[in-house]
Amino acid sequence: MSLARSSRSRQSATPRKAARKTAKAAQAAQAEPGPDTGHRRDLLEAMLRIRRFEERCVELYSATKIRGFVHLYIGEEAVAVGVNEALTPEDAVVATYREHGHALARGITAEAVMAEMYGRATGCSGGRGGSMHLFDAGRRFYGGNAIVAGGLPLAAGLALADRMRGLNRVTCCFFGDGAFAEGEFHETANLAALWNLPLLLVCENNLYAMGTALERHQAQTDLAMRATSYGMVAWSVDGMDVEAVEQAARRAVEGIRTGTGPHFLELRTYRFRAHSMYDPDRYRAKAEIERWKSRDPITLLTDRLRKSGAPVDKDIARIERRITAEIDHAVEAAEQAPQEPVETLLRHVTSAPAEAVT
Numbered sequence: 560m561s562l563a564r565s566s567r568s569r570q571s572a573t574p575r576k577a578a579r580k581t582a583k584a585a586q587a588a589q590a591e592p593g594p595d596t597g598h599r600r601d602l603l604e605a606m607l608r609i610r611r612f613e614e615r616c617v618e619l620y621s622a623t624k625i626r627g628f629v630h631l632y633i634g635e636e637a638v639a640v641g642v643n644e645a646l647t648p649e650d651a652v653v654a655t656y657r658e659h660g661h662a663l664a665r666g667i668t669a670e671a672v673m674a675e676m677y678g679r680a681t682g683c684s685g686g687r688g689g690s691m692h693l694f695d696a697g698r699r700f701y702g703g704n705a706i707v708a709g710g711l712p713l714a715a716g717l718a719l720a721d722r723m724r725g726l727n728r729v730t731c732c733f734f735g736d737g738a739f740a741e742g743e744f745h746e747t748a749n750l751a752a753l754w755n756l757p758l759l760l761v762c763e764n765n766l767y768a769m770g771t772a773l774e775r776h777q778a779q780t781d782l783a784m785r786a787t788s789y790g791m792v793a794w795s796v797d798g799m800d801v802e803a804v805e806q807a808a809r810r811a812v813e814g815i816r817t818g819t820g821p822h823f824l825e826l827r828t829y830r831f832r833a834h835s836m837y838d839p840d841r842y843r844a845k846a847e848i849e850r851w852k853s854r855d856p857i858t859l860l861t862d863r864l865r866k867s868g869a870p871v872d873k874d875i876a877r878i879e880r881r882i883t884a885e886i887d888h889a890v891e892a893a894e895q896a897p898q899e900p901v902e903t904l905l906r907h908v909t910s911a912p913a914e915a916v917t
Contacts, residue, residue, distance in 0.1 A: 641804025737768025
C-alpha cells in the first residue's frame with residue numbers, strides 16, 4: 560500500500576516538477592531575448608539609420624543646402640541592409656544612383672556621405688560625385704553609377720578580376736527593374752554565366768523605371784524567371800522583409816562561393832517617395848502607395864520584435880537618439896568642411912601624358 564502511495568506520489572510530483580521547469584524556462588526566455596533578438600535589433604538600427612538619413616536629406620534639399628539630383632531610398636531599406644549582411648569586407652559592391660542606403664549599409668559613415676551630398680572635400684568621393692556617385696575603394700564600394708545598368712559591366716569586370724587572381728570573393732551588383740530594358744544587363748548576365756563569374760545580381764524591383772510601370776516596359780514581368788534563361792540560379796524574394804532578404808542573400812552568396820556561378824535575386828520592394836526630388840509623382844495611385852506603406856520594412860521588423868517579447872520601445876528610443884546625434888554631427892561637419900581648392904579641380908580628371916616605351 561505504501562509502495563502504491565509512493566508510486567502515485569512520484570507520478571504526481573513528476574508532472575508538477577515538469578510544469579515548474581517549463582514555467583521557469585518560459586520566464587527565462589521572456590527575461591532574456593532569444594538568439595535572434597540582438598541581430599534583429601542590429602538590422603532595425605541599420606534600416607532606421609538609412610531612413611533618418613534620407614529624411615534629413617529631404618529637409619536639407621528643401622533648404623537648398625543639398626543641390627542637384629537626389630534619389631531617396633525610403634521604403635527600400637530592407638534590400639540594402641539584408642544583402643550587405645551576407646557580404647564580407649573583402650567582397651565588392653556596385654550600386655545604382657539610388658545608393659545612399661547601400662553606402663550606409665556597407666559601412667561608409669554618415670559623415671562621409673553627408674559631406675559628399677554637400678559637395679565638400681571631406682566627402683567619400685572628395686565632393687566630386689554628389690548624391691549619385693558615392694565611392695569608397697577601402698570598403699570595396701564602387702559606386703554609385705548614374706547611368707541605368709551602367710554598374711553591371713563594372714561588376715562583371717571586378718568579379719572576373721577576382722576569379723583570375725584566385726580570390727574567393729563575391730561581387731554584388733544592385734540595379735533596378737529598368738535595367739532589364741538595357742543591353743548591359745543581358746550582356747553581363749550572359750558573360751557571367753558563360754564564364755562562371757562569382758557575381759550576385761540583385762534587382763531591386765520597385766515596379767517603376769522612373770515613371771514607367773514594369774508592365775509597360777517589360778512583356779514578361781517575372782524577372783527571376785527571365786534571369787534563369789541565362790543558366791543562372793534565380794528566385795524572387797519579398798524585398799520588404801529584411802530577414803527574408805538576408806536569408807536569400809546568404810544562400811546565394813554561399814552558392815557563389817562554392818563555385819556554382821552567378822546568382823540572381825529579384826527583391827520585390829517599393830519606394831515610398833517619388834523617383835527623385837524633381838519628380839511630381841503623378842503616375843502612381845495614392846492607394847497603391849499607402850498599400851505598400853502598410854508593409855513598411857521597419858514596421859514589419861518592429862512588430863516581429865514585439866511579438867518575441869523584446870523591449871522594443873526602449874530599444875528604439877535609444878537607437879533613435881544615437882542615430883539623431885550621428886546625423887546631426889554629420890550635417891554640422893559637412894557645413895564646416897572645406898570646398899575643394901580651385902587649383903586641384905583637374906585632379907582625377909586628366910592624367911599626365913604617357914611616355915613612349917622604347
